[in-house]
Amino acid sequence: MDRIDEATVFERRRGFLLGLAYRILGSRAEAEDVLQDLFIKWLEADKATIANPAAWLTTACTRHCIDLLRSAQRARVDYIGTWLPEPIQTLHHESPEHSHELASSLSTAFLLLLERLTPKERAAYLLHEIFDLDYPQVAAALDVQEATCRKLVSRAKASLGNAQVRHQPEPSRQQQLLSAFHAAIDSGSTQGLAALLSEDVELCADGGGKASAIRETLYGLEAVLGFVGESLSTYWRDYQWQEVEINGGRGVVLRGGGEVVAVVSFGYDGEGRVNRVFIMRNPEKLGLLGSGVLV
Structure with a gap:
């Protein structure tokens, strides 16, 4: 050979x-x-x-x-x-x-x-x-x-x-979530998003000490909606949004100044509601984004 x-x-x-x-x-x-x-x-x-x-x-x-x-x-x-x-x-x-x-x-x-x-x-x-x-x-x-x-x-x-x-819900359900999530960031109103989240939803972020991110996981609908409608809406409203496949499901890549600044993906319960929100902010983990894995 x-x-x-x-x-x-x-x-x-x-x-x-x-x-x-x-x-x-x-x-x-x-x-x-x-x-x-x-x-x-x-x-x-x-x-x-x-x-x-x-x-x-x-x-x-x-x-x-x-x-x-x-x-x-x-x-x-x-x-x-x-x-x-x-x-x-x-x-x-x-x-x-x-x-x-x-x-x-x-x-x-x-x-x-x-x-x-x-x-x-x-x-x-x-x-x-x-x-x-x-x-x-x-x-x-x-x-x-x-x-x-x-x-x-x-x-x-x-x-x-x-x-x-x-479990992954139908693509149409995932798209409905992304639209509601984006609307909540744009307007600060989380009413539409609330209907798509489970009561025990969790939100966590990974900044790795290299980018600003919450260090503790948020638990429960009220805490997560408050963070999205207040903090994220304030800081993310002007970022460029790109909806893509992230880890096999619909997610969002956010860019500021031409650079990727965050990636958001979701986990779902058996009824198709979001029970986990994952935010990646660590720049060291965003460098290879865009390379596909099919197996």
């Missing part, structure tokens, strides 16, 4: 590997770094000893991500304010089934739920439940016995519960 063939094999697997790395790490930037390191490792590997290149790449990617996630989780203890996954701009797929699966496994709410898991539980769950690898394949990727692998997935399922956060 020459260099061109080696690169072709890697590129064919790039989308899968990037999607896996992002879901494990919650960071597009870190996922891109993983793929750069992995590509070099792949070029240097003895291909004569690799019977299944796809499996080799999946295993190397998974193990590298697990090591990084362990370090990242320790670093998040000292993170300033609320930590949120790095938002990504996703692309709408022509297949409704594919779009739903994409949205459900990339949503910010679901990625936050995965934070409950240990690194190996997270990797095992994603490989088996999202990417449909069988238990022997997952066990090989994690270098554990199949019985251990089954326990990892079982524990992950128990920790995640019914994972209702993977």
